[in-house]
Amino acid sequence: MVLHYTAMNSARAAIDRLCAPEFEVSAHYVIDEHGRVTQLVDEAHRAWHAGRSFWQGCEDMNSASIGIELCNRGTHPFPHPQMQQLRSLLAGITHRWSLPRSHVIGHSDIALGRKTDPGSRFDWRGLARDGFGLWPQEHTAINDPAQFLDHAAQVGYDVAVGVHPVLQGFRLHFAPHRVGALGPDDCADMASLAHQTVVDQTPPSA
Numbered sequence: 001m002v003l004h005y006t007a008m009n010s011a012r013a014a015i016d017r018l019c020a021p022e023f024e025v026s027a028h029y030v031i032d033e034h035g036r037v038t039q040l041v042d043e044a045h046r047a048w049h050a051g052r053s054f055w056q057g058c059e060d061m062n063s064a065s066i067g068i069e070l071c072n073r074g075t076h077p078f079p080h081p082q083m084q085q086l087r088s089l090l091a092g093i094t095h096r097w098s099l100p101r102s103h104v105i106g107h108s109d110i111a112l113g114r115k116t117d118p119g120s121r122f123d124w125r126g127l128a129r130d131g132f133g134l135w136p137q138e139h140t141a142i143n144d145p146a147q148f149l150d151h152a153a154q155v156g157y158d159v160a161v162g163v164h165p166v167l168q169g170f171r172l173h174f175a176p177h178r179v180g181a182l183g184p185d186d187c188a189d190m191a192s193l194a195h196q197t198v199v200d201q202t203p204p205s206a
């Protein structure tokens with residue numbers, strides 16, 4: 001599941017655009033500020049929401065993911081009813097498709113240097129607390145830039161773009177207030193995420 005914001009002024013305008021073939025964009029679901037859900041594309045069908053993208057070795061995320069657009073210009077917090085509705089939608093999708101929690105990611109994670117949605121106002125931490133997406137756990141700081149990229153690759157990031165875009169995309173999601181060069185906290189957080197990803201995506205043995 002890939003989360004986005006619409007960056008449009010109204011839900012109506014966003015839905016119109018997502019349904020207009022000439023724009024070549026679409027998503028499976030749109031959730032407006034009041035928590036109203038509109039389904040535009042069947043979950044089993046492909047939607048054009050990801051664009052050029054990469055995650056966990058996959059370069060065609062449109063074929064591999066369900067896109068959810070949240071009505072928000074990216075500049076204000078996401079309202080409670082909208083987040084509540086997102087939680088129930090994610091609960092349904094993860095159940096229907098037996099998806100692990102680590103599969104809840106943002107457009108900014110899979111389109112490094114190109115996309116910033118759902119942005120720094122999105123409450124990834126709260127969502128992770130409810131079982132959707134990962135969040136770094138307690139850690140001891142480590143500082144090894146080489147390991148940072150190795151761990152980032154395990155999480156799913158496109159490390160071929162280099163340290164800087166990976167760091168930007170990672171911080172936007174997991175540490176939006178952190179600034180400056182790659183540091184021990186970034187390295188430790190990425191190590192924690194890599195470890196959780198492996199555990200989360202290892203099928204339980206029969």
Ligand SMILES: [Zn+2]
Nearest residue numbers: 004005107117
């Ligand atoms: Zn997007």
